[in-house]
Amino acid sequence: MLRILHDTNYDFIRWWKVMAAITIAFIVLGLGSLAIKPLNLSIEFTGGTLMQLEFTQPPDVGQIRSTLDGAGIHGAEIQQFGTNREFTVRAQDPAAVAAQSKGAEGISVTIERVLKQKFGENSLRVVRTEGVGPRVGDELKRGAIIAILLSFLITLVYLSIRFEWRFATAAVIATSHDVFTTIAFLKLMHLEISLTVVAGLLTVLGYSLNDTIIIFDRVRENLRKGRKETLYETLNRSINETLPRSILTHATVLAATLSLLFFAGEVIRPFAWVMAFGIITGTFSSIYVAAPVLLWIERKWPRQTGARQTSSTATPTSRTRRSTATATR
Amino acid sequence: MSLKWRIAIIFGLIAASFWTLFPRTVVERVKRNGEFVYDTVRRVPLKRGLDLQGGMHLALEVDESKGVVADKSKAIDNALKVVRNRIDEFGVSEPVVQKAGNDRIIVELPGIDDPRRAQDVVQKSAFLEFQITDETQALEKALPRLDALLKGKTVAAAVATPGAKKDTTASSAGLQSLFTADTSKKADSAKTDSAKAAGGTVGGPGAFSKLVQQGRMPGEYYVAQTDVATMTQYLALPEVAAAMPPGKVLRWSGDTVSLGGRIYRGLYVLDAKPIITGEFLTDAKPNTSPTEGNLVQFTMNNEGARRFRTETGRHIKDYMAIVLDQRVMGQPPIIQSAIGVNGQITMGGKDLQAAQDLALVLRAGSLPVPLKVADVRVIGASLGQDSIHKSIVAGSIAIALVVVIMLGYYRFSGALAVAALVLYILYTLAALAGFQAVLTLPGLAGFVLSIGIAVDANVLIFERIREELAHGKTVRTAIDEGFRHAMSAIVDSNVSTALTAAVLYQYGTGPVRGFAVTLLAGIAASMITSIFVVRTFYMIWLNRSRDAQTSLSI
Numbered sequence: 001m002l003r004i005l006h007d008t009n010y011d012f013i014r015w016w017k018v019m020a021a022i023t024i025a026f027i028v029l030g031l032g033s034l035a036i037k038p039l040n041l042s043i044e045f046t047g048g049t050l051m052q053l054e055f056t057q058p059p060d061v062g063q064i065r066s067t068l069d070g071a072g073i074h075g076a077e078i079q080q081f082g083t084n085r086e087f088t089v090r091a092q093d094p095a096a097v098a099a100q101s102k103g104a105e106g107i108s109v110t111i112e113r114v115l116k117q118k119f120g121e122n123s124l125r126v127v128r129t130e131g132v133g134p135r136v137g138d139e140l141k142r143g144a145i146i147a148i149l150l151s152f153l154i155t156l157v158y159l160s161i162r163f164e165w166r167f168a169t170a171a172v173i174a175t176s177h178d179v180f181t182t183i184a185f186l187k188l189m190h191l192e193i194s195l196t197v198v199a200g201l202l203t204v205l206g207y208s209l210n211d212t213i214i215i216f217d218r219v220r221e222n223l224r225k226g227r228k229e230t231l232y233e234t235l236n237r238s239i240n241e242t243l244p245r246s247i248l249t250h251a252t253v254l255a256a257t258l259s260l261l262f263f264a265g266e267v268i269r270p271f272a273w274v275m276a277f278g279i280i281t282g283t284f285s286s287i288y289v290a291a292p293v294l295l296w297i298e299r300k301w302p303r304q305t306g307a308r309q310t311s312s313t314a315t316p317t318s319r320t321r322r323s324t325a326t327a328t329r
Numbered sequence: 330m331s332l333k334w335r336i337a338i339i340f341g342l343i344a345a346s347f348w349t350l351f352p353r354t355v356v357e358r359v360k361r362n363g364e365f366v367y368d369t370v371r372r373v374p375l376k377r378g379l380d381l382q383g384g385m386h387l388a389l390e391v392d393e394s395k396g397v398v399a400d401k402s403k404a405i406d407n408a409l410k411v412v413r414n415r416i417d418e419f420g421v422s423e424p425v426v427q428k429a430g431n432d433r434i435i436v437e438l439p440g441i442d443d444p445r446r447a448q449d450v451v452q453k454s455a456f457l458e459f460q461i462t463d464e465t466q467a468l469e470k471a472l473p474r475l476d477a478l479l480k481g482k483t484v485a486a487a488v489a490t491p492g493a494k495k496d497t498t499a500s501s502a503g504l505q506s507l508f509t510a511d512t513s514k515k516a517d518s519a520k521t522d523s524a525k526a527a528g529g530t531v532g533g534p535g536a537f538s539k540l541v542q543q544g545r546m547p548g549e550y551y552v553a554q555t556d557v558a559t560m561t562q563y564l565a566l567p568e569v570a571a572a573m574p575p576g577k578v579l580r581w582s583g584d585t586v587s588l589g590g591r592i593y594r595g596l597y598v599l600d601a602k603p604i605i606t607g608e609f610l611t612d613a614k615p616n617t618s619p620t621e622g623n624l625v626q627f628t629m630n631n632e633g634a635r636r637f638r639t640e641t642g643r644h645i646k647d648y649m650a651i652v653l654d655q656r657v658m659g660q661p662p663i664i665q666s667a668i669g670v671n672g673q674i675t676m677g678g679k680d681l682q683a684a685q686d687l688a689l690v691l692r693a694g695s696l697p698v699p700l701k702v703a704d705v706r707v708i709g710a711s712l713g714q715d716s717i718h719k720s721i722v723a724g725s726i727a728i729a730l731v732v733v734i735m736l737g738y739y740r741f742s743g744a745l746a747v748a749a750l751v752l753y754i755l756y757t758l759a760a761l762a763g764f765q766a767v768l769t770l771p772g773l774a775g776f777v778l779s780i781g782i783a784v785d786a787n788v789l790i791f792e793r794i795r796e797e798l799a800h801g802k803t804v805r806t807a808i809d810e811g812f813r814h815a816m817s818a819i820v821d822s823n824v825s826t827a828l829t830a831a832v833l834y835q836y837g838t839g840p841v842r843g844f845a846v847t848l849l850a851g852i853a854a855s856m857i858t859s860i861f862v863v864r865t866f867y868m869i870w871l872n873r874s875r876d877a878q879t880s881l882s883i
Contacts, residue, residue, distance in 0.1 A: 001883065002737065126707070127709045127712045128706075129707040130707075131704065131705040131706075132704045133388075135390075135703065143837070151829045151832040154829075155829070158825055159821075195771075196774075196844075199844045202829060203848075205829065206829045207782070209822070210822040210825070210826060214789070217817055221814075221817075245792045248738060252781040252785070255727055255730035256731065256782075257781065258730075260723050260727070263719060264720055264722075264774060265719040268719075268720075268770065272774070
């Protein structure tokens with residue numbers, strides 16, 4: 001039988017202050033750099049035009065830029081996309097977006113025309129065009145935020161029913177932590193935030209929540225066993241007991257994520273990056289955010305244990321018992 | 330549940346999956362030699378989203394640049410019918426035309442590789458205007474000014490369309506057999522054509538005026554079809570627009586005319602303010618009259634009739650252009666007398682089909698609002714193919730890696746999980762086909778990712794079984810207990826993920842929705858395979874090899 005990290009007994013939670021400092025530093029670094037440069041939002045959110053072009057010969061980027069400037073399209077971002085014959089052109093500045101409000105197709109038609117004049121009729125092919133008006137972008141932005149907040153709310157309710165509100169709150173706080181670290185990651189990597197990346201972010205949240213739930217499920221079970229130990233010890237024990245599962249699952253998910261990262265092409269790559277980071281932050285937050293927060297909540301609002309008021313109670317209350325009883329039915 | 334029943338259910342699901350996924354014959358509108366025809370196609374019934382098969386997505390909004398529209402929602406409802414009619418005529422397989430929100434129309438046209446034409450069709454038929462042709466020779470007076478403007482100015486060459494090329498050959502063939510008074514002029518413009526094809530036109534003296542010639546009625550001009558692109562570019566120049574006579578607009582004709590072997594397009598100078606717009610039109614139908622040929626009769630509502638009567642009464646003996654989406658339809662008729670409730674448009678020798686089309690457009694197009702494109706997304710078919718191909722590669726590698734990990738770590742039990750993973754893939758695809766979900770690129774990525782996540786439930790169960798075995802339980806008990814104890818974790822984690830996916834489905838658009846659907850199908854399939862199927866496999870194994878019960882390879 002092949003075993004990894006079996007029957008371990010690490011004191012994970014002991015390091016929570018160090019870990020908190022690291023993650024806060026990371027978030028501050030990421031979100032702080034927003035002051036210098038804003039998030040790299042895709043045209044889906046800002047409005048603007050994106051074109052993916054395939055040239056027959058590797059073109060000179062400078063020439064593309066000067067041609068577009070000559071046509072009055074300033075500040076377009078030109079990026080290589082995969083091979084050296086494929087490029088994306090993004091016209092996203094306010095002037096381009098304003099021109100968009102007259103009709104979204106205008107700029108892309110101009111770009112195609114001037115580039116074909118410059119490089120020749122058959123020298124390039126438009127592979128993909130996206131033109132989004134400013135209003136559509138605003139609605140999408142709102143939709144994405146609503147989706148995240150609503151998923152939090154639903155999770156909170158569901159976990160409150162299945163566990164209890166302390167666990168639910170700790171799990172949701174751990175998951176919100178992942179929103180911030182992932183945004184910081186996106187910022188530091190200068191990844192473009194598209195709808196697909198938002199979907200990736202939500203997948204990360206779901207994955208991280210899964211991880212937290214698996215550990216909390218163990219905690220719930222261990223509490224029910226009524227060992228003479230503090231919650232601190234129970235949490236550590238539960239993390240250790242679920243460690244082999246965590247390693248295995250992270251390995252398979254990482255395998256899938258890396259396949260996407262390396263083989264699924266440029267369009268999917270940002271999504272794969274988010275997911276790769278999500279495996280790290282999800283694991284981290286399940287151990288170093290969810291568990292300490294749960295401990296803290298316990299100290300602040302201890303479960304009714306009768307005489308004892310300390311957080312280090314190990315005896316599950318009648319209330320917990322009831323809720324876990326429904327859970328294990 | 331007895332083992333027999335379990336096996337029956339698993340095989341039942343497999344059979345159902347194969348049945349759902351089996352390539353079947355469907356009647357579809359497909360493209361053959363550039364034409365759309367109904368044909369039968371055999372294909373796997375998995376719907377591909379626009380990003381995978383290529384096509385165009387459009388969001389249309391009310392264009393308020395020409396005036397505020399009071400009830401946008403109602404206007405959009407009306408416009409929806411128009412757009413749908415137009416799209417149906419366009420002949421796209423499985424188009425989507427729907428209202429989104431209160432004031433937007435979403436159009437999805439799979440497999441459209443000519444975005445501009447489709448865009449024209451969608452935006453066309455929205456706005457009808459009646460405008461009086463110019464009587465004051467306004468363009469004639471402006472010509473010297475326009476020529477001076479263009480003198481010495483380099484104008485980028487027009488993108489030659491295949492149609493224009495054909496016209497060029499036709500006209501030069503016609504030239505050799507015709508020696509009209511105009512020959513020199515035509516030869517001149519033919520030269521311009523070749524210069525244009527070479528890459529750039531320098532606007533020499535009379536650059537503007539040599540392209541236009543007086544038509545048969547006031548305000549009517551002809552431009553050779555080969556020069557239309559150049560002229561369009563001239564007109565698009567801001568300085569040219571500024572030099573145009575005030576209070577007048579230039580509109581192209583929707584048709585071409587053949588004069589002396591050459592094809593010309595009409596260019597009309599019209600009073601900018603329409604005497605009436607299509608919002609008052611209540612009905613239009615085609616008809617044939619012995620004296621006037623084919624025509625379209627239309628009816629106005631009371632208010633429209635009143636206005637129309639006043640305006641036409643003021644313009645007797647003038648020509649009235651019927652302008653649909655800034656294109657002049659047919660030859661502008663002369664106003665014989667004040668027109669009230671009923672009017673007619675003669676088709677000028679065109680067939681009844683043309684009259685029927687115009688009537689349809691007028692009926693459907695009698696809208697108060699022009700539309701603009703708020704959002705456009707065009708994905709080339711090759712990009713979609715490429716995406717599918719790459720996703721398959723990534724998926725295969727992901728599967729291979731997961732199989733290696735599971736077999737390496739869990740040996741025999743890992744093999745059971747791998748067998749279940751195969752069923753997982755089958756069931757998920759079948760569920761997607763069965764619910765007619767649309768497969769998108771993020772959806773495919775989500776599916777690949779879900780292969781890694783799907784084994785999580787098995788991992789949870791296997792780890793539990795290991796624990797139970799470590800506690801000294803018999804193999805049979807350990808398996809039972811392992812499944813039982815892992816259940817709450819599996820259910821809770823999957824349900825919370827499913828809830829997130831449901832939110833994503835509710836608030837997502839297009840590709841993201843596809844992603845949510847894949848996620849949901851994956852969760853369901855993974856619960857079935859990891860809990861039910863693997864359990865059954867264990868039961869078969871326990872029944873078969875009684876001696877093996879003392880040790881389990883896990």
